[in-house]
Amino acid sequence: MKRCDQTAAWAALQGHYQAHGRGFDLREAFARDAGRYTAMGIEAPEVYADLSKNLLDTATLHFLLDLARECGLETQRDALLRGEPVNGTEGRAVLHTALRAPQGTAPFSDDVHGVLDHMLAYADGVRADWAFTDIVNIGIGGSDLGPQMVVRALESYTHSGQRLHFVSNVDGHDLAPLLQRLDPNKTLFIVASKTFTTQETMANAQAARDWFLSAGGHAISRHFVATTTNIEAAAAFGISTTFGFWDWVGGRYSLWSAIGLPIAIAIGSANFRELLAGAHAMDRHFAEAPLERNLPALLGLLDLWYRNFHGFGSRSVAPYHQGLARLPAYLQQLEMESNGKRVDVHGAALPFGTSPVVWGEPGTNGQHAYFQMLHQGTDVIPVEFIAVKTPSHPWAGQHHKLLANCLAQSQALMLGKTAAEAATEKAPTASASIAPEVLAQHRSFPGNRPSTTFVLEALTPRSLGALVAMYEHRVFTSGALWGINSFDQWGVELGKALCNQLLPRLASGDTAGLDASTAGLLRRLTA
Numbered sequence: 143m144k145r146c147d148q149t150a151a152w153a154a155l156q157g158h159y160q161a162h163g164r165g166f167d168l169r170e171a172f173a174r175d176a177g178r179y180t181a182m183g184i185e186a187p188e189v190y191a192d193l194s195k196n197l198l199d200t201a202t203l204h205f206l207l208d209l210a211r212e213c214g215l216e217t218q219r220d221a222l223l224r225g226e227p228v229n230g231t232e233g234r235a236v237l238h239t240a241l242r243a244p245q246g247t248a249p250f251s252d253d254v255h256g257v258l259d260h261m262l263a264y265a266d267g268v269r270a271d272w273a274f275t276d277i278v279n280i281g282i283g284g285s286d287l288g289p290q291m292v293v294r295a296l297e298s299y300t301h302s303g304q305r306l307h308f309v310s311n312v313d314g315h316d317l318a319p320l321l322q323r324l325d326p327n328k329t330l331f332i333v334a335s336k337t338f339t340t341q342e343t344m345a346n347a348q349a350a351r352d353w354f355l356s357a358g359g360h361a362i363s364r365h366f367v368a369t370t371t372n373i374e375a376a377a378a379f380g381i382s383t384t385f386g387f388w389d390w391v392g393g394r395y396s397l398w399s400a401i402g403l404p405i406a407i408a409i410g411s412a413n414f415r416e417l418l419a420g421a422h423a424m425d426r427h428f429a430e431a432p433l434e435r436n437l438p439a440l441l442g443l444l445d446l447w448y449r450n451f452h453g454f455g456s457r458s459v460a461p462y463h464q465g466l467a468r469l470p471a472y473l474q475q476l477e478m479e480s481n482g483k484r485v486d487v488h489g490a491a492l493p494f495g496t497s498p499v500v501w502g503e504p505g506t507n508g509q510h511a512y513f514q515m516l517h518q519g520t521d522v523i524p525v526e527f528i529a530v531k532t533p534s535h536p537w538a539g540q541h542h543k544l545l546a547n548c549l550a551q552s553q554a555l556m557l558g559k560t561a562a563e564a565a566t567e568k569a570p571t572a573s574a575s576i577a578p579e580v581l582a583q584h585r586s587f588p589g590n591r592p593s594t595t596f597v598l599e600a601l602t603p604r605s606l607g608a609l610v611a612m613y614e615h616r617v618f619t620s621g622a623l624w625g626i627n628s629f630d631q632w633g634v635e636l637g638k639a640l641c642n643q644l645l646p647r648l649a650s651g652d653t654a655g656l657d658a659s660t661a662g663l664l665r666r667l668t669a
């Protein structure tokens with residue numbers, strides 16, 4: 143398997159970038175090719191993607207697809223899906239796709255469906271049990287972001303009466319205000335942790351249990367359940383109802399496993415199965431569609447083109463659906479924990495950039511905050527718009543405003559406005575004292591700024607499942623091309639170890655042997 147920079151296609155792309163890519167102009171590309179929108183629209187299950195407002199043409203795509211083939215992308219993908227130990231540094235397979243495959247069609251099927259059926263039956267029982275008014279998921283990272291994002295997105299599928307809460311931060315300001323509002327005998331706590339050792343989760347679980355007992359709670363066994371691979375540790379904590387999963391489910395890929403319990407309680411088993419079905423449909427697309435029409439593969443290639451040739455270090459995600467408010471945070475873990483790596487699978491330092499910074503907010507809110515920089519700042523930041531055709535509220539006029547904003551932003555990023563065009567506009571009165579040609583500079587936009595727009599018919603369990611799986615496979619694609627292990631996360635370990643060393647010093651105030659800055663700050667925080 144070749145790393146991207148060791149292929150002939152990489153060299154060809156370098157030449158192509160110098161000759162055409164650098165000076166590529168979207169406005170000219172649309173003027174030259176009337177069929178550009180149609181040719182660069184990809185129909186994947188539940189997701190339509192308009193790639194036409196990106197800085198590439200048929201020749202670029204041709205070289206990128208050559209690169210994918212030379213890197214053995216399809217072979218790497220097949221190894222992933224077969225359950226080979228592609229997570230080399232941890233000696234593990236990576237099989238989140240098996241969690242959403244129909245019975246008998248993927249590795250570990252009996253185990254997967256056994257836990258799934260058990261978990262969904264329990265979830266439906268909780269939904270029907272009106273004695274539970276509040277469900278609290280205690281977990282962090284992958285044991286929080288996925289379930290939280292999905293529950294928020296599918297709020298219209300939840301039934302009223304039960305409230306879902308997510309507590310993640312070791313900061314007591316997360317848990318304490320919530321507990322004040324809860325009745326212990328009407329609350330279910332889900333302690334969600336793949337390892338059941340994570341400091342934040344264990345601290346919050348302990349605090350919740352202490353509160354439960356001191357606030358008059360009865361029957362811990364009914365009010366605390368766990369979702370974990372470490373059933374012994376959950377039992378030692380005193381939890382007898384546990385839904386398990388396996389080491390081949392990465393934390394950031396785990397919402398499809400027992401970690402999805404809060405989702406299942408929120409939307410019910412039938413809808414949870416729809417979520418899985420949507421993801422499975424995208425899995426099949428990724429596994430079977432030719433690379434030319436394979437949406438996750440094309441997105442991964444586009445990421446490489448932007449990161450390694452155009453030098454863009456960031457990508458902004460703008461979901462034009464308030465339900466997807468937590469999607470950017472979810473994608474930050476998915477993408478940056480997966481591909482924020484600086485050595486390849488053989489431990490060799492990489493001579494090129496890997497994961498971009500992924501960030502964003504729902505539209506239209508972002509427009510009134512940082513879109514200024516996207517339009518007129520000095521950095522080019524590709525933007526990803528997500529538009530949903532049919533809302534789940536009744537206000538068509540308001541939805542039209544949302545969609546018009548979404549389309550207008552990608553249009554403005556692409557078209558821009560020249561100083562000459564700006565000069566023809568009537569200046570606002572407040573700016574009248576500025577020379578018109580100076581004002582025109584301020585009011586002009588460079589344009590030619592790339593974006594992708596995804597369209598969903600509606601935000602449903604099925605479409606959301608497909609959308610998330612699309613992102614997972616896209617991250618796999620760019621990681622595979624870069625030659626990195628997208629499935630470990632050693633970068634989180636050093637901070638954890640140093641935290642454990644510092645912890646006793648917070649109580650004792652001992653600063654001996656610390657660097658001057660850490661010692662000074664510790665003194666300031668403890669004196």
Ligand SMILES: O=P(O)(O)OC[C@H]1O[C@](O)(CO)[C@@H](O)[C@@H]1O
Nearest residue numbers: 283284285335336337340393634
């Ligand atoms: O589910 P756990 O084991 O508590 O881990 C939580 C999170 O911590 C990490 O291991 C590192 O931050 C993530 O990969 C993971 O999702």
